[in-house]
Amino acid sequence: xxxxxxxxxxxxxxxxxxxxxxxxxxxxxxxxxxxxxxxxxxxxxxxxxxxxxxxxxxxxxxxxxxxxxxxxxxxxxxxxxxxxxxxxxxxxx
Amino acid sequence: xxxxxxxxxxxxxxxxxxxxxxxxxxxxxxxxxxxxxxxxxxxxxxxxxxxxxxxxxxxxxxxxxxxxxxxxxxxxxxxxxxxxxxxxxxxxxxxxxxxxxxxxxxxxxxxxxxxxx
Numbered sequence: 001x002x003x004x005x006x007x008x009x010x011x012x013x014x015x016x017x018x019x020x021x022x023x024x025x026x027x028x029x030x031x032x033x034x035x036x037x038x039x040x041x042x043x044x045x046x047x048x049x050x051x052x053x054x055x056x057x058x059x060x061x062x063x064x065x066x067x068x069x070x071x072x073x074x075x076x077x078x079x080x081x082x083x084x085x086x087x088x089x090x091x092x093x
Numbered sequence: 094x095x096x097x098x099x100x101x102x103x104x105x106x107x108x109x110x111x112x113x114x115x116x117x118x119x120x121x122x123x124x125x126x127x128x129x130x131x132x133x134x135x136x137x138x139x140x141x142x143x144x145x146x147x148x149x150x151x152x153x154x155x156x157x158x159x160x161x162x163x164x165x166x167x168x169x170x171x172x173x174x175x176x177x178x179x180x181x182x183x184x185x186x187x188x189x190x191x192x193x194x195x196x197x198x199x200x201x202x203x204x205x206x207x208x209x210x
Binding site: 008009033036039040055059060061066 | 104105106107134135138141142143144145146148149151155177178179184
């Protein structure tokens, strides 16, 4: 299961998407303002893989040193691939 | 209208709020209005150094904030929001002053007009 999140950590929508992923131990893909979730200490308890869209991260000036480790960078083609290979995709929160 | 406080609450690039706040701040500065741009909540992310919109059609908000400072706009960021958004002052654009919530409220109270984005 893959959950797509585009809203930031300061929004109810973004928090809802993350909670759903925690509850289902799903993989997560962080897009647009959701890339701020990739900062340290915002993803506690996540048990699936976490992907972040590299262009949205670079756009917002987020540095590698402030990111949580084990987060997998993606480009758009990679996003299409993981959506295609996932058994189920839910989003976009 | 002599003074205006522009409050930016939204993160850059996710919506039109941030570029519109910067555009209005620059417009006020050109008209010799005393403009104060207040970055709060996720809006403090507009103050982040190293924003890189190359290859996209987004206008660079970092450049926009620097233009505001150059044009005499006073730009402030709320300390609590900076901490919540993991944005240390070392990662913030030079020329932005960090204020606590009471000081931010004081600026809004003292301004003729307030706009919220």
